Amino acid sequence: MKKELIIITVLICGLKLSAQTDTLSVTNSKDYYDAFDGYLNKITFNFGIGAFVPKGNLKTYFGDAPLFEISVSFPLKKAKSLEAVFQIIIPDQQEDFLFLRTIDTINVKSTSMFNGFIRFKKSVQNSRKSKVNLGLGIGVSTITTNARNPFYNGRKDESKYEFISSLLLIPGLAWSYTFSEHAKFTLGLDLQYSPYKIEGALREDIGQIALIPKISYRF
Numbered sequence: 192m193k194k195e196l197i198i199i200t201v202l203i204c205g206l207k208l209s210a211q212t213d214t215l216s217v218t219n220s221k222d223y224y225d226a227f228d229g230y231l232n233k234i235t236f237n238f239g240i241g242a243f244v245p246k247g248n249l250k251t252y253f254g255d256a257p258l259f260e261i262s263v264s265f266p267l268k269k270a271k272s273l274e275a276v277f278q279i280i281i282p283d284q285q286e287d288f289l290f291l292r293t294i295d296t297i298n299v300k301s302t303s304m305f306n307g308f309i310r311f312k313k314s315v316q317n318s319r320k321s322k323v324n325l326g327l328g329i330g331v332s333t334i335t336t337n338a339r340n341p342f343y344n345g346r347k348d349e350s351k352y353e354f355i356s357s358l359l360l361i362p363g364l365a366w367s368y369t370f371s372e373h374a375k376f377t378l379g380l381d382l383q384y385s386p387y388k389i390e391g392a393l394r395e396d397i398g399q400i401a402l403i404p405k406i407s408y409r410f
Contacts, residue, residue: 234264234266235264237262238407239377239408240258243257243304243401243403244401247398248398249400251285253398256280256283260276261276264312272311273311274309274310274312277305278305278307284301288395289395299336302336302352304333304334305335307333309329310361322366323365324367325364328362330359331358333356334356334387336353338352340352355387357385357386360384360385364380374408377406379404380404383401384399387399
């Protein structure tokens with residue numbers, strides 16, 4: 192009888208421990224889901240328009256041009272955030288530039304410009320409705336041209352037209368004002384640095400610096 196009581200007690204304790212473990216697992220899963228869902232709600236999408244304003248030697252080849260931007264902002268701790276940014280620029284080319292290919296050297300025009308970068312932002316001044324952010328982005332700037340790729344044969348991994356890609360560094364300053372939970376207006380100014388002259392592609396230095404004043408809206 193004593194052995195039977197011991198066995199029954201062990202079984203009951205085991206069932207209780209299992210039930211507590213299941214409850215703890217469910218609780219932890221719910222807490223994790225709530226935390227993850229709360230973070231997802233903090234991720235924001237921003238659409239912006241602005242201008243690409245070449246400076247220095249770059250303005251010899253390009254005029255002021257419209258710019259369109261879309262970004263996704265991921266909040267971090269202590270008033271910091273990380274942004275994934277994509278910009279499209281419709282260039283206003285003033286002069287052709289020489290493009291060196293493996294078979295010849297030709298004068299080309301740009302057809303479009305793209306910037307893709309990751310930007311780290313930190314808030315340096317906060318109030319209840321507004322804030323000032325400093326940012327630094329790093330990525331790639333690409334100029335597509337009207338020169339056809341002489342080796343293009345229709346494969347998906349090949350470009351039909353020649354293009355120029357460069358390292359992109361883009362520091363900036365932005366002021367934002369929050370109207371509501373889902374509406375925020377931002378004024379910003381970025382400085383784009385892209386050394387487009389690449390050995391074996393461009394025969395001349397077309398410039399490096401441009402200013403990007405812009406406005407954006409969060410949704």
